[in-house]
Amino acid sequence: MTNLFLSLSMFISLVGVTGFKEAPKVRNLSPRQIGSGSQTLRLLNVEDYIYEKDESDPEAAENLTKQFEEYAKELGYTNCSVEYYTTDTPESMFNEVKLSPGNYDLICPSDYMIQKLIVNDMLSPMHIDEEHMPNYIANASRTIKGLLDAISAVNGKTNETCYLKDYAVGYMWGTLGLLFDPEYGDRDADQTIYDMQDWSVLWNADYKGISSIKDSVRDTYAIGLLYTLNDDFEENGQTVEGFETLLNKYQEGIYSAEEYNQKFSDLFNRCDNATLDKVRKSLTKLKGNVFGMEVDSGKQDIVTGKIGINFAWSGDAVYSMDQAEEERELELCYSIPRTGSNIWMDAWCMPKYAQRSEAQVELAELFLDFLSIPEYTAQNMDYTGYTPFTAGNDILELTREWYDYRYDEETEEFDDRQYSEEEMEELGLQKVDLSYFFSGTLTDDYAEDENACIFYSDSYLPYTYESESGEILTNECVGRQFFCQFPDEEVLTRCAVMRDFGSQNDTVLKMWEKFKSDALPVWAIVLFVVEIVGGALLITYFFAINRIKKNLRNKRNESLGKK
Amino acid sequence: MKKNKKGFVLFKRKYLCIPYGLFLVLFIIIPILIIAYYAFSDDTGALSLNALVGFFTSWSKVNVLFTSVFIALQTTLLCLLIGYPLAYFLADKKVNKNAVLITLFVAPMWINFVLRTGATRDLLTWMGINGGNAPYLATLIGMVQNYLPFVILPLYTTMLKLDKSQIEAAADLGANPFQVFYKSILPQSVPGIVSAFTMTFMPTMSSYVISDTLSEGKITLFGNYIYLDFANNLWHDGSFMAMIMLVIIGLTMFLTRNSGKEEREGGASW
DSSP states (O other): OHHHHHHHHHHHHHHHHHHHHHOOOGGGSOHHHHHTSOEEEEEEEETTOSOOOOTTOTTSOOOHHHHHHHHHHHTTOTTEEEEEEEESOHHHHHHHHHHOGGGOSEEOOBHHHHHHHHHTTOEEOOOOSTTTOHHHHHHBOHHHHHHHHHOEEEOTTTOOEEEGGGTOEEEEEEEEEEEEOTTGGGOOHHHHHHHTTSGGGGTOGGGTTSEEEESSHHHHHHHHHHHHTSSOEEETTEEEOOHHHHHHHHHTTSSOHHHHHHHHHHHHTOOOHHHHHHHHHHHHHHHHHSSEEESSSHHHHHHHTSOSEEEEEHHHHHHHHHHHHHHHOOOOEEEOOTTOEEEEEEEEBEEOOTTOOHHHHHHHHHHHHHHTSHHHHHHHHHHHOOEESBOSHHHHHHHHHHHOTTEETTTTEEOOOOOOHHHHHHHTOEEEEOHHHHTTTOOHHHHHOTTTTEEEESSOSOEEEEOTTSOEEEESSEESHHHHHSOOHHHHHTEEOOOOOGGGHHHHHHHHHHHHOOOOOHHHHHHHHHHHHHHHHHHHHHHHHHHHHHHHHHHHHHHHHHO | OOBOTTSOBOOOGGGGGHHHHHHHIIIIIHHHHHHHHHHTBOTTSOBOOHHHHHHHHOHHHHHHHHHHHHHHHHHHHHHHHHHHHHHHHHTOTTTSGGGHHHHHHHGGGGSOHHHHHHHHHHHHHHHTOOTTTOHHHHHHHHHHHHHHHHHHHHHHHHHHTOOHHHHHHHHHTTOOHHHHIIIIIHHHHHHHHHHHHHHHHHHHHHOOHHHHHHTTTOSOOHHHHHHHHHHTTOHHHHHHHHHHHHHHHHHHHHHHHHHHHHHHHHGGGO
């Protein structure tokens, strides 16, 4: 009986395999046929980066992964389940995938790490097209997706140039900036906000010991670069334009936006030895001026008031602002200094693994498409504070609800009107145009409304004040939650992606190691030497005394023996 | 295997070692071999001394080693300075009836040390000492707080065994209090000092959470450095540093064991 059963199952599986070989286009089958077996989708992401149910709220929606299981079941994937794993950094994600590529179906690293994964031939391309991911194609913000898609890397094995458009499905994006408490330690809020438009504020002795930077190579290297290469410098007998000059030339109209962004990006991606050395020197100076280096404690420390400035990722900044308002009625601000910053993107990709079944791939792609359905994206955005790739009607409505002045929280109604310049001045409003993010993804009425992407906010840039000497000072790059989540197009012009360091990776790490390991301060060296010398002397002293005593005793014994 | 008449396997006492033997091989010996393999190979898996050369030619790595030894030494000395008199008084039955006091001193060990360090950070910041203005002081306070029980316990057990009649005899024969201390009490407590030293010095060398939290990332100890390398996929360098750590720990154990023996044998000759 058992034998019969075995041979039967073998027969079935053989048929299965041959059938599979004859019809490689399994994708054309309807989901029900593929998905009837039990399937597990294994995901690897960083912590706190997907909507999870708040257990204390019984009415809250289920975890997003749970909702996906329901969603898939309705489509006929009757036995699918999601296993969700987390880790702490893209680097550890790389480690995990290198050790066991078959353990995960999808991982969610950052832009540069995807490049590195491609270089190491560790990713499989996915079907990122209308047919397999209709929601992603329809809803992903054109501009941001364009930025991601254009990133490329050369596969180290095949020497092929691969574009991320075939490998990565965008998830979240954001900027790096300075999150700060304008009135920290009884400071003049106006002056503080004004000062925050330059990266050099971190090096400024007036703000000594109150700021925290990131304990991670890339982020801190970025501010080091922006500070060090701010002014023009000489290289091989030629003058290279620094960030300040580039910005000035752009504002004067000498460079177009594209030219400026290109030049900015080139300068921002420098990692040759000379630059590394210069940056390390300024970072070492910085180390003495900051409160400390952190990767996750900063977003809480600024809320509790341990620090006044936190070099933060935009999503964390939103989190801290919300917390600070709730706990201390404190209004934190977020500034993306005017000479530019880093724009980063996190995207899902699929580790290369030969044994992964077609059905598994299909389920993974279904999941990515699911994430781009605005209804679910909104939950993610609300929970994590980060900005999703997905635009579309629902996100537009949510953004209006959260940030637009015209939305009435009591009646829950939106007054669809435009303000004139005078009215704006009277109400202290700024007009924010987010068409770069939403255009092309809106449908129905919104698609026809040319003012759909215009928002009015009372806490967006610019910030202007009159100093004591009567000077009008402006900071054009500071704002609150709205600005964190949706910087305007102007900010994007001043931001660039920081690419993988490639062959310079080891050198950059060496630089970082050097930066991390300070020599002991002088008092410590003196103390150390005194202790060691003292200890050595003490030990020799006791040994000597012992020896002398022993000799004396032996002599005494001898003389006693003679008697 | 021997069987008795009824066919049961005869139980021998040494079979009790099998669980530990398995544990030893699986979780201690094999991992160490893997570390050794990574320390002396390169990405292709071939034998290579890159990591070794890299370590000894890198000033920053040697720097970190010095810093770690420095912090470890300060912690140990401070702990001994605080813990020694304390253990002496706690060992006195008049002061510490029912041994309740010693329990209180060891009680902090019952709380997870990461939580404790977080609380210490808040407390120190409130007192105005933080990683921003005094990274070394903050780290040392945290280290001493964490490792003090490890010093008190071995010293306490040694102090309990002090030969009271010898101390009294010394006093009777005309030694002043200072002489009584360093001619009688100190030599008798050397084994306790040695084991307290090893129990503090070695873990401090490899600890990294405390220094990371309390110095706000400004002081990098050997443990942090190993972690840094592993986090950045530099497995070979990281493994080699782990090997160095092993060697240092082995060396300390060897030295202290030898000196301990000598003191115990010749202790009375001081």
